[in-house]
Amino acid sequence: MDKVVKVLLIDDDEDDYIITKDIFSRISNAGKYELSWIDTFEKGINAVLKHQYDIYLVDYRLGKHTGVDLVNEAVLSGVKQPIIILTGKGDYKIDEQAMNVGAADYLVKDKIEPDTLDRTLRYALKQAETLKALKESENKFKIIFDKAKEPILISDYTGKIHDINKAGLDFFGYHIKEILVTNDRSLFYTQEDRENFIQELETKGAVSDFECQMVSSKGQVYFCSLSSFLQIDLQNMVEVYHTIIHDLTHRKHLETKSIHESKFSISEHIAKGFAEEIRNPLSTINLVLHELTTDESLVYNETLQTSLEVIKSNFDSINQLTKNFISSTENKPIITQEVGIKEVIEEALSEINDLILGHRIVLEQHILPTEIYLSIDRKQIKKALVNILNNALESMESYPKVLNISTINDSGFYSILIEDNGKGISSALEHQIFEPFFTTKKDAEGLGLTDAERSILAHRGNIIFKPQDKGSLFVIQLPIS
Structure with a gap:
């Protein structure tokens, strides 16, 4: 036997209740409905609010x-049972108002027929079941969405961000209110x-494993793989x-480290063979030079001595360049504290202050402000910073010369950002920036950045080297723990 549908009529006019009860009695299979009345x-x-009935018929006029x-208060309180508004006359504005606050349907009292009422009740109940199932599905998705350990972003073609999970907020470093007014292009x-x-x-x-770089609110760059699909937001x-x-990012860093270690191993092998x-x-x-410069018969030959x-x-x-090259390829033990x-x-x-003053460089x-203690080899890290700073100073040829150094604490790394407004480097040469002897500067050995990278x-x-519109940016990341 089908379940009896409990219907509640909320109407302050008893005559309307009697009329409605008569209409229910004329519905085929009327026994499937049980009508009650509250005035x-x-x-x-x-x-x-006590969820005592399956569906509600509510008169538009209820005293004051x-x-x-009633519909509005019910919906705000989380009531899921369908509510149908009844009125004594057809009014589109009432219809629209009722639907906007969440009413399941709208009926004009003097036009209600048994078949019409039956159909309206059945459709409203079916729609409520569908919405309930959809809501349960949404809730399951929402739980997965919120609890997922990987960032999940919901956005559209224009870049508008519709939603993001907690992992995404942590990943990008935004508050939910901030990111919802941020375009995904950023x-x-x-x-x-x-x-x-x-x-x-x-x-x-749909897209799978689309590799790109993404950036946090603090400027931290991540290597990412995106998997995405299109859906219509109903x-x-x-x-x-x-x-x-x-x-x-971690995998990329391991791959990069492996490449660099191989490169260093090859460089060290070449350097030793070269030496x-x-x-x-x-x-x-050197021996011949010594003999010539000490030969008594040649000591007064000024032309020869000048040439020697x-x-x-x-x-x-x-000789010094050879020593520097060999030194730059050697594995130097680090003594951390x-x-x-x-x-x-x-x-x-x-250490570079005299150069800054001498070249009238603006230092920003x-x-x-808070000191952070890292387990590092003080001498090696200081030397690496000096090498990178010198590289920045040497690249600036025209005034105003601006050197900017800043730090951030993000994702387990203490990052030092060194930026200059020098001549920069072309994208075609970008991959060579840390290669031994590579330089675009006159009278430079091209070993400073190689040595800094190794340390x-x-x-x-x-x-990380990041070409800028004008100048260059080096990001040095040191693990905090």
């Missing part, structure tokens, strides 16, 4: 209140990545993208 707004809302007031490190992502998604309807009738963000090959010729040249001094000077330069990194930065800046500092990687840190 005041207060009793009606109390019954609704209206049926719309989350991509380059607009080219965003455009390619959208194009592929719009073309295929509530707002807009096409949205559901995007899961996989953080590949063996050049040591004997250099020793011979030039040869000796170039010999010393080659707990050191205040702010103090190390100040020491590095102090945004250093975190920072030995500390399990990272060094």
Whole structure:
């Protein structure tokens, strides 16, 4: 036997109740409905809030209140049972008002027929069941969405962000109110990545393992893989993208570290072979130079002595360059201790202070005020910073010359950002920036950045080069723990 549907009529006119009861009696299979009656707004809302019935018929006029007031209060209180508004005359504005606050339907009293009422009740109950199932499904999705450990972003073609889970807020470093007024374009490190992502998604309807770089509110850059699919948001009738963000930064760093370690191993092997090959010729040249400069018969030959001094000077330069190259490829043991990194930065800046003053460079500092202690080799990190700072100073050729150094504490790393407004470097040469002997500067060895990279990687840190519209930015990341 089908379940009896409990219907409550909320109407302050007993005659209307009698008429409604008669209409119910003429419905085919009338036994499937059980009609009850309440004559005041207060009793009606109390019954609704206690969920005592399956469906409600509510008169628009209820003393000083209206049926719309009752629907509105019920919906705000989380009532899921359908409520149908009844009125004595057809009024589109009442219809629209009722639907806007959440009424299931709207009926004009003098036009109600048994079949019409039966159909309206059945449709309202069916719609309520569908909405309930949909809500339960949404709640399950919401739980998965909120509890997921990976960031999940819901946005659209324009870049409007509709929602983001807690993992996403933590990942990007935003408060929910901030990110909902942020365009998703600002989350991509380059607009080219965003455009390619959208194009592929719009073309295929779904994207898997789209690799790109994304950036947090604090400027932290992450290597990510995006998996996304299109869906229609039925509530707002807009096409949205559901995007899961996989953080590949750690994996990328391990891959980069492996590449660098291989590169260093090869460089060290080449350097040792180079040293063996050049040591004997250099020793011979040095010996001959000594004999010529001490030969009594040649000592007063000024032209010859001047030429020998030039040869000796170039010999010393080659010898020193060879030593520097070998030194830059050697694995130097690091002796770590707990050191205040702010103090190390100040020491590095102090060492290049004369150059800053001599070249009239504007130094802008945004250093975190709180001292943070890192387990590092003080001497090596200081030298790495000096090398990078010198590189920045040497790249600035025209005034005003501005050097900016700032620090951030993010994602387990203490990051030092060194930015200049120099001539920069072309994208075609960007991948060579840390190669031994690579330089775009006159009279430079091209070993400073190589040595700095080696020291920072030995500390399990990272060094990232980011070309700017004007100048360059180096980001040094040192692990806090």
